[in-house]
Amino acid sequence: MAADCRQRVYRAATSRPGVAGIERSGRCALETGRNSPCLCLTLCGQPNMAWAKPISGDAMTTHSTQRDGARDFDFLFGHWHIANRRLVRRLQGCTEWESFDAASTAHPLPGGIGNFDEFNPGSWRAGFIGMSLRIFNPATQLWSIYWLENQTGGLDASGCLQAPVVGRFVDGIGIFECDDMLDGRKIRVRYTWSNITADSARWEQAMSDDSGQSWECNWVMEMSRRSQGKQ
Template sequence: MPSRYRALLPWLAIAWLPLLPAASACAQAAQATRAGAEIPRDGQHDFDFEIGIWRTHLKRLAHPLSGSGEWAEYEGVTTVRKVWNGRANLVELTADGPGGHFEGLNLRLYNPRSRQWSLNFANSSSGTLGQPTIGQFVDGRGEFYDQEDFNGRAILVRFVITPLDADTIRFEQAFSDDGGKTWEVNWVATDTRMK
């Protein structure tokens, strides 16, 4: 190699240093793809479709896990605001019906390490956040679970979010007191986007 080019080698090496992390990430992604492994999906914008104001029709089972079939229906408004550029959001629900006035709040937080969301719910009558349900979206459908105490016994809770179309979303909560063998739906809300 001519000596005039040898003098440039240290400078060329320094010029390439900032590109090494990107080249390494590309190489790792290519290696994972070749190995058949998928690159983990980043779900931090899973709830972006829901930002806005929605008309809410809500049905709540009056006495969950009691064998009762008595439902209370409410009509209300849900407002969803983006927080932290979409890595969190705040949901406010106000509804009225024969069962009375209901105000709920849900703080949803995205964990970039686990790539999961925690849904942290509170209603105005208690003023405290409940046990968060944890989960993620798969193929556009969100499923979230937790274990909590209900009337002195441990139960499982499942919360499912299903966008039906661009302007309609269904929310469903169910309890299981037999370890997930059977589920009793106790909360169904259908949100329609207000234009």
């Protein structure tokens, strides 16, 4: 287990400047102890983005004219088995990992709004259920990913949805980021989708406490498609 329990640090060279905000596939919310600024959804569907660090208009225009990312998560629809490896403590020099299985099913939202999935980790945490809500913005070509779960609802103390990770896919790799809080200190969170095929995908979560100069990977999900009804 020593090799499996090593700490992976991503250097700044792997970062993608200009991508702001990320799914809480989101699952960043688990045990981050955050009290980050909320992103409130209004009845008109317009979020309050005053807290965010948006991608520049030039960058948005360049990418939006190249391709339409509205269907980038279509690969996820259906039923999945997930093999999880999760660092026990984050940004503390921890080398202890826990492993567990989970089941997930992803569904499209009407009208191309986005999609959602549920995350059921079985015996890992008794009764725990999570859900990722992914919303696509056609104007910016960016995805906003919210993490909800049945212990807090995914809400902060004021009743607002917690801030999403925001980003896009480039050359088959999805990078989604946001600012967050961990144990009273500011951090940066990154989700990475990679190794995507018709029947498999990889998701990773990493955190940085030095403004993205270095990254610690703390959660890896290896996903394999399963038949309906199988766990």
